[in-house]
Amino acid sequence: MENNKLTSQEPSSDKKTKTTFSGNIGYILAVAGSAVGLGNIWRFPYLAAKYGGGIFLLVYLILMMTFGYAMIVSETAIGRMTGKSPVGAFQSFGSKKWLKFGGWINAVIPILILPYYSVIGGWVVKYLFEYLRGNASVVSGDAFFGSFIGNSLVSEICFAVFVLAAFLVIVAGVKNGIEAVSKIIMPLLIILAVITAVYSVTRPGALAGVKYFLVPNFKDFSIMTVVAAMGQMFYSLSLAMGILITYGSYLKKDSDIEKNTTEVEWFDTGIAILAGLMIIPAVFAFTGGDMATLKAGPSLMFITLPKVFDSMGFGNIIGSVFFFMVLFAALTSAISLFETSTATISEELGLGRTLSSVIVLAVSLVLGTASVFGYGIWSFVEILGMQILDFFDFLTNSLMMPISAFFTCILVIRVIGFDGIAAEVKLSSKFSRQPMYYVVTKYIAPFFLMIILASSIASALGIITI
């Protein structure tokens, strides 16, 4: 319907004819394209640097293998069994208010993430442009990043370029073409990342950074480590925001959910770890492990990588190729956000696809502009002590996603039942991790999610300082 690789076939359980991925590979590409993006390359390293290094990594890995796995399976199974995107999927189990709310919170999150995601995408556009112009040594200067984001006009243009590119892909219906190309770009990105990581970790002084990133130190642990790791896990795996429900609804009954899930989660995590190895040791090599740089937050990648590239000798080439590939990865993620947002608006408001995508574009331009200005002409604005972009990130990842994941768990526990999920998964998989799935979803997840949510709220209100 909307693109060439989805083939219209298989009448689904309801009367509509449903589009289905043409094969397993189409599904893997779409899910991996959505999962791997700025979350891995930009967000993961800065959170790991900020929240304790090795201990953050350890908590992340544990969460990913338990929680992350359970959530991917739940969402994909719900999508495949109902054949609907989140709002419709939740409501196909009844008309109770909480079902409606559960569906909607899933659906609203991508609409809020897309704008600020595109702002960071715009930063990547700017860096690519500078490298193409041969400015490797200019961008590696200490003041470059700050003065760039402080210039609202330039940042706004870069942001608009990125969001318009995603929009054009959606309206032109070439989404799967882009995802197929990313199948070639991704392995190249990995190779370049490996080269850069090897270079970074072998710089004098970098070993302290490798140690900081890989060896857990329990004195660096705080509740915020868990809050941040959890938010990152949702973000990186594109969970708790209806995306996998939507993609699951396109999945054929004979596609192996368990195998696909395992592949995607390890691929995604591998890239994040690689990005950490590129960036964190470099902070130690270039600044001696300066705390202010380690805690730099969203700007970390943009401050540290240019220094690495510049010192490698042929910085303009490496920088251009690297940022081009990152841009591609970011674009495939943005496309999945755009796609889900458009589908929700079109289904729920009964509008056409093009009009719905224009609405998503308009919302993104408005909210994204606020994030851009938050670093420039509106830098005096603070929400709960955060800049506007950080606030949107916190709102979606630390507040809304735990709530949305909680509702998904309750839907599984109270309505669908474990047998229902197991029956769906077992149509195509052995489901060897079923006991773990059961324990995590029933006993750990709901309780844990509420603790995470409470800690996030408490920290935002300044009740606990972490």
Ligand code: PHE
């Ligand atoms: N998972 C993507 C990333 O790691 C970001 C993303 C978030 C994509 C939410 C879709 C939805 O960059």
